[in-house]
Amino acid sequence: MQPNLKFAFNAKSVAIVGASRNPGKIGYVVLENFVKGNYKGKIYPINPEAKEILQVKCFSTLSKIPHDVELAVVVVPGAFVPKVIEECGQKKVKAAIIISAGFHEVGNEELTRQLQAAMGKYPHMPVIGPNCLGVLDSYSGVDTLFLPRYRLNRPKKGNISFISQSGALGSAVLDWAGAKDYGISKFISYGNAMNVDETDLMEFLAQDKETSVIAIYAEGIRNGRKFFESAKRITKTKPVILIKGGLSDAGGKATASHTGSLAGSAQVIDAVMKQTGVIHAKTMEEVFDFARVLASEPRPKGKRVQIITNGGGYGVLTTDAISFNGLQLAQMQEKFRKPIMAVSPSYAVIKNPMDLTGDADNNRFLVALQNAMADPGVDSIILIMLFQVPTLDSDIIEGVSGLLRNRKKPILVMSVGGEFAQMHMHLLEREGINTFNEPTTAARAMAGLTHYAMKRN
Amino acid sequence: MQPNLKFAFNAKSVAIVGASRNPGKIGYVVLENFVKGNYKGKIYPINPEAKEILQVKCFSTLSKIPHDVELAVVVVPGAFVPKVIEECGQKKVKAAIIISAGFHEVGNEELTRQLQAAMGKYPHMPVIGPNCLGVLDSYSGVDTLFLPRYRLNRPKKGNISFISQSGALGSAVLDWAGAKDYGISKFISYGNAMNVDETDLMEFLAQDKETSVIAIYAEGIRNGRKFFESAKRITKTKPVILIKGGLSDAGGKATASHTGSLAGSAQVIDAVMKQTGVIHAKTMEEVFDFARVLASEPRPKGKRVQIITNGGGYGVLTTDAISFNGLQLAQMQEKFRKPIMAVSPSYAVIKNPMDLTGDADNNRFLVALQNAMADPGVDSIILIMLFQVPTLDSDIIEGVSGLLRNRKKPILVMSVGGEFAQMHMHLLEREGINTFNEPTTAARAMAGLTHYAMKRN
Structure with missing residues (x-):
């Protein structure tokens, strides 16, 4: 008993x-x-x-x-x-x-x-x-x-x-x-x-x-x-x-x-x-x-992860990490990629990992995030924001957390740095967003969530 | 050229x-x-x-x-x-x-x-x-x-x-x-x-x-x-x-x-x-x-690690971690174990991992550390200090860093916790002691150091 x-x-x-x-x-x-x-x-x-x-x-x-x-x-x-x-x-x-x-x-x-x-x-x-x-x-x-x-x-x-x-x-x-x-x-x-x-x-x-x-x-x-x-x-x-x-x-x-x-x-x-x-x-x-x-993210429908970053190296490491953890890169549809290309310079790589490059501003990030959220071919998103670059301003916190408030797919944020970066990560955490400071830990967490969700489907 | x-x-x-x-x-x-x-x-x-x-x-x-x-x-x-x-x-x-x-x-x-x-x-x-x-x-x-x-x-x-x-x-x-x-x-x-x-x-x-x-x-x-x-x-x-x-x-x-x-x-x-x-x-x-x-630890002579802890669970996890990273548990000689037993209660486990138990005070830690440092059968030490217990007081920082100042073998400290624990870890860091907050990371670092040193021997 x-x-x-x-x-x-x-x-x-x-x-x-x-x-x-x-x-x-x-x-x-x-x-x-x-x-x-x-x-x-x-x-x-x-x-x-x-x-x-x-x-x-x-x-x-x-x-x-x-x-x-x-x-x-x-x-x-x-x-x-x-x-x-x-x-x-x-x-x-x-x-x-x-x-x-x-x-x-x-x-x-x-x-x-x-x-x-x-x-x-x-x-x-x-x-x-x-x-x-x-x-x-x-x-x-x-x-x-x-x-x-x-x-x-x-x-x-x-x-x-x-x-x-x-x-x-x-x-x-x-x-x-x-x-x-x-x-x-x-x-x-x-x-x-x-x-x-x-x-x-x-x-x-x-x-x-x-x-x-x-x-x-x-x-x-x-x-x-x-x-x-x-x-x-x-x-x-x-x-x-x-x-x-x-x-x-x-x-x-x-x-x-x-x-x-x-x-x-x-x-x-x-x-x-x-x-x-x-x-x-x-x-x-x-x-x-x-x-x-x-405890807090929506359950993903599948394994297809979209990576969005303003630092190419972290895009590469995150790709490795999701791959080693049994997840895949999503392939975004043309109609969702186009609006992102429209606000990005020609040297930005609007694929997966999506490298918005080191001069990405708030708007470029938000348009990218919004379209990845809307694309049915994307099951989950890892968003990498390096706050060291001067083009990203603090309003990005409000923008990102506004978009994420009613998210239907899991979105994890990866960032790293000193006091300035940590303060911004903390603000995101307070808005109910899960942040990580290594690609490996973000990818492992996403994999744990995805594998659990898919067994339950 | x-x-x-x-x-x-x-x-x-x-x-x-x-x-x-x-x-x-x-x-x-x-x-x-x-x-x-x-x-x-x-x-x-x-x-x-x-x-x-x-x-x-x-x-x-x-x-x-x-x-x-x-x-x-x-x-x-x-x-x-x-x-x-x-x-x-x-x-x-x-x-x-x-x-x-x-x-x-x-x-x-x-x-x-x-x-x-x-x-x-x-x-x-x-x-x-x-x-x-x-x-x-x-x-x-x-x-x-x-x-x-x-x-x-x-x-x-x-x-x-x-x-x-x-x-x-x-x-x-x-x-x-x-x-x-x-x-x-x-x-x-x-x-x-x-x-x-x-x-x-x-x-x-x-x-x-x-x-x-x-x-x-x-x-x-x-x-x-x-x-x-x-x-x-x-x-x-x-x-x-x-x-x-x-x-x-x-x-x-x-x-x-x-x-x-x-x-x-x-x-x-x-x-x-x-x-x-x-x-x-x-x-x-x-x-x-x-x-x-x-960059900062002495080179170990071999793979034999002594684990000293005031939390049994972390002793077990650290043992797993050193073992998975190709290191071994040291076997301390009787003459170095005896002085530690003399200052410890009967329920303390003076082996490896050495569990000084949750009521270990400064003296028990320092005697244990000193004897492990002196034992030639110990190549390196992972010292686990949980600062949450009231028996450990802040003078332990002075005691440990004093002993470690002229260390001849690598000694890494593992601890974890909130503000109180982090403050103590930071004080150790300032004294030139390398701290970690997971057994896995401490063991990996010790393994990297040991494998490098042994190739050079």
């Missing part, structure tokens, strides 16, 4: 079991996240010695709370966790997240068995963890990440959800995603996965309206068959991106030290990905490149 | 033929670069109608200058260029750079022949161009890039030189390298390469004391045999990195439109790279990752 995970994310009331008065302690930081963040539900700190912490009334035990509790976040020392889980069960808590460590991951099998026994009595209460960072939900404000906000930036609301077997990796990437302004729906560090594993989380996110793309970092898949069947079904309606640690022989041995997972070989994983439709990413940057494009 | 290119870079006197009073014109921007930049030599603007521009006295023709001129930068319309080159020859100018376009690249073969004839009369005067951005020399202040400084950031002085067949690509990348704080010695956009080609430039840089790494973007190699022989010799003492546009079939056709180059297939180029020892980069980011590491 599928555990009901919704209360781990969208709880109307939360108890922090092990809340602390000491700002250096995890039990303080977790409580602070609920109190000072955007959580709107009831908060019950559990601490037998304190009357109140951060001006919130404390209770000595869960059972003393005179109201229902939907979520318990457990941060007490490992040895006390089995007992707390018993209390959660008796209190009819709907879900629990165990941050505390000290179980299987340090070889404490006896304590692990005790926890297993306690959880076994309350099979309807899903438990995430132990030994994890838990959950960040940008919508509900549930935030159990015990890392201070000045060190770990919380991202803005969005539609990408990210499941990470590694807490440290996950949180560092979350921090980076926030700085890049990528919108996140839910982040989940699931630790030892004793009761809730990556497949359960993926199943939950598949049903979640605020998630349109699921990204996963995993070192091992707990139950291969279960993952396989779930993924095969879910990818039919929602893209799943996986980055797998431990693909090399040496890396496989390293995962055994880290999470005790059994790593699959690169070949096996590749075959599983192909059969399930899961998108395989090789770097964390690629995970989010795939995710943001899948 | 090898053209003497030194006057194109380090000229004591320069004439700007076609200097303009109009700030919108190339002839103004180029003059302004010499006047307002750090160029220390004599400047002679040539303009038949102006008395002075930017407070520098103008001459109506080259012949009117009563002094020697070492370098002529030519920005007059294409049709006048052959005549100007004649004048340069008569004036015994030592080198010329032709920015002007309108030759072979737009199909004007007659004008191309006229220029060829003019250049043929003065074989001792090397001519870069036409149809190029020319040269930026961070040391001499020669700067013919006609792109305003607010749009194109000039990088700081350094030891990486970059030759680009594509002007727009080259300048965008230069701009980016400046923002990344990578130090540049010389940048050269060589355009149509009528007289001076990529091999001549590579030969010049091989002799240049301010260049320790040569990076090249090329779509075609003009003279394959000449390049092959030169590269084979040069890479014995100085690393050469090549990124080749037009490797795919479609990309090969695109280069024909762009620079008229004959592109080699991916297989041929790969074979040439292997035989010459040229390092093959696949992205512009990789070009500079290879370059900065080769």
Whole structure:
């Protein structure tokens, strides 16, 4: 039976079991996240010695709370966790997240068995963890990440959800995603996965309206068959991106030290990905490149890409990159090429890649873009804008984003440079346009999107 | 005979033929670069109608200058260029750079022949161009890039030189390298390469004391045999990195439109790279990752990498990445592992990857780093520091950079995150430490360095 995970994310009331008065302690930081963040539900700190912490009334035990509790976040020392889980069960808590460590991951099998026994009595209460960072939900404000906000930036609301077997990796990437302004729906560090594993989380996110793309970092898949069947079904309606640690022989041995997972070989994983439709990413940057494009771009009808550039070299490199990623050059029809030729000098190359040349101005770019968007022989566009040339002025941002607002085909922008170029790329990002600074990354993202869309056609 | 290119870079006197009073014109921007930049030599603007521009006295023709001129930068319309080159020859100018376009690249073969004839009369005067951005020399202040400084950031002085067949690509990348704080010695956009080609430039840089790494973007190699022989010799003492546009079939056709180059297939180029020892980069980011590491890290003695991390997941991904790039995990000796174990909790994994775990503090990191540096079984180190955890404080920057100051083996740092993490990475960079934000890029750079060093052993 599928555990009901919704209360781990969208709880109307939360108890922090092990809340602390000491700002250096995890039990303080977790409580602070609920109190000072955007959580709107009831908060019950559990601490037998304190009357109140951060001006919130404390209770000595869960059972003393005179109201229902939907979520318990457990941060007490490992040895006390089995007992707390018993209390959660008796209190009819709907879900629990165990941050505390000290179980299987340090070889404490006896304590692990005790926890297993306690959880076994309350099979309807899903438990995430132990030994994890838990959950960040940008919508509900549930935030159990015990890392201070000045060190770990919380991202803005969005539609990408990210499941990470590694807490440290996950949180560092979350921090980076926030700085890049990528919108996140839910982040989940699931630790030892004793009761809730990556497949359960993926199943939950598949049903979640605020998630349109699921990204996963995993070192091992707990139950291969279960993952396989779930993924095969879910990818039919929602893209799943996986980055797998431990693909090399040496890396496989390293995962055994880290999470005790059994790593699959690169070949096996590749075959599983192909059969399930899961998108395989090789770097964390690629995970989010795939995710943001899948979360926001229209689905292309085919593989034919039109490249538009004001720098010939980047046109060539982008052609190489789309070609190596299984995409093709579009062939624009004469009637759409003509208006572009009419506004371009004779040395401009109005083919594919379309080289508007280094003296292209706003108008030349906009006419080219508009006609490529209108040509039914073009499935997608990679637009390369080098802002170093003086002929392109800043109004191009308004022009391009105006045209792209109701785009029916995916359009990715490639640019590169220092402060001036980066500022313009950032303005485009703010208008909902996906930008890249290498032809290879733009082409890979377009390929991920295209191959996913074509399987679904 | 090898053209003497030194006057194109380090000229004591320069004439700007076609200097303009109009700030919108190339002839103004180029003059302004010499006047307002750090160029220390004599400047002679040539303009038949102006008395002075930017407070520098103008001459109506080259012949009117009563002094020697070492370098002529030519920005007059294409049709006048052959005549100007004649004048340069008569004036015994030592080198010329032709920015002007309108030759072979737009199909004007007659004008191309006229220029060829003019250049043929003065074989001792090397001519870069036409149809190029020319040269930026961070040391001499020669700067013919006609792109305003607010749009194109000039990088700081350094030891990486970059030759680009594509002007727009080259300048965008230069701009980016400046923002990344990578130090540049010389940048050269060589355009149509009528007289001076990529091999001549590579030969010049091989002799240049301010260049320790040569990076090249090329779509075609003009003279394959000449390049092959030169590269084979040069890479014995100085690393050469090549990124080749037009490797795919479609990309090969695109280069024909762009620079008229004959592109080699991916297989041929790969074979040439292997035989010459040229390092093959696949992205512009990789070009500079290879370059900065080769320009600044000690040469490793072998392939054995020690990974030190406070995030297990990144240890696993880095292990995969070094393994896929032909490197190996080092096996540290007991006597170097023991002191690390003495300062670490029992759940830390003092192996390889060495997982100091999420609560590692400064001391644990420094003891680990120090012992890995001392162990003769470790050839190089990838140090992963996630700054999100509260146990690591900012003094770690001083500690790590202090240890690394006299490093005898290459040590690359991997980190990732938002503002807080990026600030710490930037501080490390300022101390001369190479940082990366993906395991794959750090491992690729280490592999490039290691494979190059081992061929030289």
